[in-house]
Amino acid sequence: MAADLSARDVERAKFAFSIYDFEGKGTMDAFxxxxxxxxxxxxxxxxxxxxxxxxxKKKEKMLKVDDFLPIFAQVKKDKDAGSFEDFMEVLKLYDKTENGTMLYAELEHILLSLGERLEKSELEPVLKDCCDEEDEDGFIPYEPFLKRVLAFKI
Structure with missing residues (x-):
C-alpha cells in the first residue's frame, strides 16, 4: 500500500517519522x-x-519506517479523516445568520456530545487556546477557531 505514495509523500513521512525516532535507532514507539x-x-x-x-501505552510496540509508510498511505487514503472544508460545512449548519459565526455554547455542546467526544477538562484548554472572545450575544467566528484547531500540534 505504500506504493500508493508519491516520492514527496514518502520523504515527508520519513521526515515526520524521524522526529518521533527519539533514540535515533530507526524506530518509533507506536504510541x-x-x-x-x-x-x-x-x-x-x-x-x-x-x-x-x-x-x-508507551513501549508496547516499536515501528520501523517501512512499517509506518503503509499506515500513512492507508490513513491518507481514508475518506473518514475529514478536511478543513468538511469541518467548515458542518459548522455552517450552526451559522443561523450566515455571517460566519455560531454560538459559543453550541460549539461547546458539539465538542462534548458528538462524534469523538471530549471531556470537559479536555475541552477547556482547546476553547481557551483556539476561540476568539464571544461577542455580547455569545457568538464566535468559527473559521478562525477551526484553522487554529487544525494547525495545533500535540
Missing amino acids: YVGDCLRALNLNPTLAVIEKVGGKT
Missing part, C-alpha cells in the same frame, strides 16, 4: 503514530489510530 500522522496534516480519529496499530 506516537497518531501524533506523527497529525504532523503530516492528517486528522485520524482515535479509533482509526487504534485500527492501524497505534497504541495507548
Whole structure:
C-alpha cells in the first residue's frame, strides 16, 4: 500500500517519522503514530489510530519506517479523516445568520456530545487556546477557531 505514495509523500513521512525516532535507532514507539500522522496534516480519529496499530501505552510496540509508510498511505487514503472544508460545512449548519459565526455554547455542546467526544477538562484548554472572545450575544467566528484547531500540534 505504500506504493500508493508519491516520492514527496514518502520523504515527508520519513521526515515526520524521524522526529518521533527519539533514540535515533530507526524506530518509533507506536504510541506516537497518531501524533506523527497529525504532523503530516492528517486528522485520524482515535479509533482509526487504534485500527492501524497505534497504541495507548508507551513501549508496547516499536515501528520501523517501512512499517509506518503503509499506515500513512492507508490513513491518507481514508475518506473518514475529514478536511478543513468538511469541518467548515458542518459548522455552517450552526451559522443561523450566515455571517460566519455560531454560538459559543453550541460549539461547546458539539465538542462534548458528538462524534469523538471530549471531556470537559479536555475541552477547556482547546476553547481557551483556539476561540476568539464571544461577542455580547455569545457568538464566535468559527473559521478562525477551526484553522487554529487544525494547525495545533500535540
